Amino acid sequence: QVQLVESGGGSVQAGGSLRVSCATFGSPYSIYSINCMGWFRQAPGKQREGVATISTDGSTMYADSAKGRFTISQDNAKNTLYLQMNSLKPEDTAMYYCAVRTGYGCSLWAPDYNYWGQGTQVTVSS
Numbered sequence: 001q002v003q004l005v006e007s008g009g010g011s012v013q014a015g016g017s018l019r020v021s022c023a024t025f026g027s028p029y030s031i032y033s034i035n036c037m038g039w040f041r042q043a044p045g046k047q048r049e050g051v052a053t054i055s056t057d058g059s060t061m062y063a064d065s066a067k068g069r070f071t072i073s074q075d076n077a078k079n080t081l082y083l084q085m086n087s088l089k090p091e092d093t094a095m096y097y098c099a100v101r102t103g104y105g106c107s108l109w110a111p112d113y114n115y116w117g118q119g120t121q122v123t124v125s126s
Contacts, residue, residue, distance in 0.1 A: 002026040002034065002115040004098050009120030016088050020120055022081040022098030031079060036106035038113065039072060039083045041094035041122075048097070050108025052083060061106055065091075088124045095119040 008020040020039070024031065038053035052072035053061045060072055071084040081098055099113035 002030050002100055004100065004115060004117035006096065006098055006117045006120040009096060009122045011123040011125065012088055014089055014124055014126050016124070017084070017086045018088065018122060019082060019084045020096050020098075020122065022117055024079040024081065024100070033102045034100045035104060036101040036113075037074065037081045038099050038101070038106065038108070039070075039081070040097045040099055040110055040113075041092075042097070042119075043094040046094075048110045050110065051096070053106040053108060054081070055106045059106070061108060063108055085122070088122075090124050090126045092122060093124050094122060096122050 003025040005023045006020060010018060012018050036053055036055050039051040040048050041051055042048040051063050051066050052070055054072045054074055069087045073082045097119045098117045100115045101113045
């Protein structure tokens with residue numbers, strides 16, 4: 001069992017930056033079983049979409065909408081996942097969720113992920 005707790009969301013004007021964090025809790029075996037961690041977002045009336053993922057070897061993957069603006073990273077010592085978001089746009093407004101996958105490989109497809117946090121709201125005003 002893995003528990004995920006997001007923080008760091010908020011409101012910002014277009015062009016601004018935010019960093020969201022995701023603390024990971026669980027037994028050493030549960031933490032060891034994680035193969036991939038990712039950030040997803042869901043805006044009202046829209047499907048949940050993948051934003052960025054990072055595997056245990058540090059390989060990253062980004063949605064086209066995030067490339068060049070967002071950076072995913074992890075601090076293994078703190079069991080914490082981060083998403084640095086720069087040059088934010090109003091269309092980035094959404095609830096942001098972190099998730100982990102214990103299956104092989106990384107993907108931007110939400111159903112691949114086993115555990116989810118409760119989400120943190122990011123609002124970008126124009």
